[in-house]
Amino acid sequence: MLYPLPAVMVTCGEYKDSGDTSKCNIITVSWAGTICSEPPMLSVSIRPERFSYAIIKKTGQFAVNLTTRDLAYAADICGVKSGRDMDKFKKLKLTPLKAKEIICPIIGESPVNIECETVEIKKLGSHDIFMAKVLCVHADSALIDKKGVFDMEKAGLIAYSHGKYHALGKYLGHFGYSVRKKQ
Helix, strand or coil: CCCCEEEEEEECCCCCCCCCCEEEEEEEEEEEEEEEECCCCEEEEECCHHHHHHHHHHCEEEEEECEEEEEEEEHHHHHHHCCCCCCCCHHHCCCCCCCCCCCCCEEECCCCEEEEEEEEEEEEECCEEEEEEEEEECCCHHEEEECCCCCCHHHHEEEEECEEEECCCCCCCCCCCCCCCCC
């Protein structure tokens, strides 16, 4: 009952920057999150029978691509259709971009792409958790304010809860605002 969850599109496979995404895949994952700030690390949980599982296990690399209102349809397709049956980049007309530190592509339409290298895979039950070191983060500069802070509202990010996608809402306050001294 830990909801809402991020709905992220995880890219994997080998991309040569030639436009050929036949050895790549995109899987939508909602079991993902930050696990450490120093060093920066995150995790994704994937069922072993999923097509992307073997790809990520073999290469040890993947990218987490944040989703938006405009990417909701693509995120849903990437969660219910298998990469065994289609090239999701081509089918959904998504732009594969060459990553800086890893061999798999990142999604051009995503406002934030996080390049990762697996450090440990832990078998848990229905899903295995891929714990990964963050190697590089890309963020759309149009979504970064003058203070260098990512504007989540402007990005139009989405979350997942009980089988439904939801747009993330209005700014409510910042960390520590409840105890800040009033001027």
